[in-house]
Amino acid sequence: MEGCNNLHSLLLFFHFSLLVFTPVIFRVTQNILLNSIIMNYLSGKHVLLGVTGGIAAYKSAELIRQLREQGAGVRVVMTRGACEFITPLTLQALSGHPVHMELLDSGAEAAMGHIELARWADVMLVAPATADFMARLVQGRADDLLAAVCLACEAPLAVAPAMNRVMWESPATRDNVSVLQDRGVRIMGPAEGPQACGETGPGRLLEPDALVSALSGLFNSGALAGCRVLVTAGPTREAIDPVRYISNRSSGRMGFAVAGAAAEAGAQVTLVSGPVSLEAPAHVERINVETAQAMYDRVLELAAGIDIFISVAAVADYRPASVAEQKIKTSTDTITLELQRNPDILAAVAALPGGPFTVGFAAETEGLESHARGKLEAKGLDMIAANEVGSQLGFETEDNALQVFWRGGSVTLARTGKNRLARQLIATLAERFTISRKRDKVVNIMEPHAKDSA
Numbered sequence: 001m002e003g004c005n006n007l008h009s010l011l012l013f014f015h016f017s018l019l020v021f022t023p024v025i026f027r028v029t030q031n032i033l034l035n036s037i038i039m040n041y042l043s044g045k046h047v048l049l050g051v052t053g054g055i056a057a058y059k060s061a062e063l064i065r066q067l068r069e070q071g072a073g074v075r076v077v078m079t080r081g082a083c084e085f086i087t088p089l090t091l092q093a094l095s096g097h098p099v100h101m102e103l104l105d106s107g108a109e110a111a112m113g114h115i116e117l118a119r120w121a122d123v124m125l126v127a128p129a130t131a132d133f134m135a136r137l138v139q140g141r142a143d144d145l146l147a148a149v150c151l152a153c154e155a156p157l158a159v160a161p162a163m164n165r166v167m168w169e170s171p172a173t174r175d176n177v178s179v180l181q182d183r184g185v186r187i188m189g190p191a192e193g194p195q196a197c198g199e200t201g202p203g204r205l206l207e208p209d210a211l212v213s214a215l216s217g218l219f220n221s222g223a224l225a226g227c228r229v230l231v232t233a234g235p236t237r238e239a240i241d242p243v244r245y246i247s248n249r250s251s252g253r254m255g256f257a258v259a260g261a262a263a264e265a266g267a268q269v270t271l272v273s274g275p276v277s278l279e280a281p282a283h284v285e286r287i288n289v290e291t292a293q294a295m296y297d298r299v300l301e302l303a304a305g306i307d308i309f310i311s312v313a314a315v316a317d318y319r320p321a322s323v324a325e326q327k328i329k330t331s332t333d334t335i336t337l338e339l340q341r342n343p344d345i346l347a348a349v350a351a352l353p354g355g356p357f358t359v360g361f362a363a364e365t366e367g368l369e370s371h372a373r374g375k376l377e378a379k380g381l382d383m384i385a386a387n388e389v390g391s392q393l394g395f396e397t398e399d400n401a402l403q404v405f406w407r408g409g410s411v412t413l414a415r416t417g418k419n420r421l422a423r424q425l426i427a428t429l430a431e432r433f434t435i436s437r438k439r440d441k442v443v444n445i446m447e448p449h450a451k452d453s454a
């Protein structure tokens, strides 16, 4: 009998290992349509990009490419310093327009001078912005083309600083940033990390992906304005003893990106996160938990007051049936762990009477659509976002791809950065949520009549 139990536990563990430890494969799926939805944020918008002289100027090439991919028109103004780091020809080729550099250029003034450029812009972004350029902005200088255009432009101005961390933290720069913020200039970043100068800290230019996301946030449709959204993210940790635990490879990036995209779309977002080393996105309230049970408790506490629940967390399906009080000694060659099923958070929320619009995630190694649709029905969800996982891709990666299913429809979101993918997912979700809300209203209106006639 005990042998039977052991075998059962081993099988459970094996099953569990397959679920949570399987390395990740990724099948590149076709992009059918969602570009058109994300395009709504930047599509047709005129982005005037200022590039100043910092080592990060090379990133402006990728930034232009991504902006154009979103359907934005891009014109570029470079300072002399910027031309030392990247050639105008590169940015001209990528933007599809001549790059502007000189304030006093009679040819340019006749075609598109600084006032025309300023009028043309729907938004201005200076990326990278050096410490010197920000100081010049504060002073209202107009002694080169970029500074003059900034002064003449009525469109929202965003600045993405990039500099050595000590320069970023210097009192002069802090003051300049605060003056610019008071004037309504959006400061995007900087990011933290290793710097070209060999130091580590705040001062890196935000990645193009994040800049596009932040810029699109300025134009966001408010697709989820007024909605309360609850997102779970990351792995959970299930203790074995005081120092060991069972967990999985989830980095939390997808869930954090989803929370950020929902906030960008105007929602009030709460993020319940397992242990990850990520910063919460802007305007997102973060609650940290460790175990599946703790995540369940917090989510169920919050679920009553929300409109949309997006369950991105890779919740451990099982936890050790008992947690050893002391560190388990390595005295035997084999060890058996008995595992006990964790509560299904998503299914519990979906089953709440009058509960929120529920969106699940499904990581599948095969039979993507049938398994995802099976979960949609079994857990009573409104929508499910599925991705194939396997070696190299899915967990712990920067990119992802999704197939999103709901009753009677689906959409494929091609492989791209998780921030961009999250914005696409939120756009799809907002559309389905609005439709389901309208349907609920119709049902509410119809029901009293049905009762009247009864």
Ligand code: C5P
Pocket: 232, 292, 311, 312, 313, 314, 315, 316, 317, 342, 343, 344, 345, 346, 347, 359, 360, 361, 362, 363, 375
């Ligand atoms: O059944 P499976 O674990 O594949 O379902 C995945 C979906 O269910 C994800 O959205 C995940 O966040 C959610 N889930 C949950 N609680 C669990 C297991 C999974 O909320 N205990």
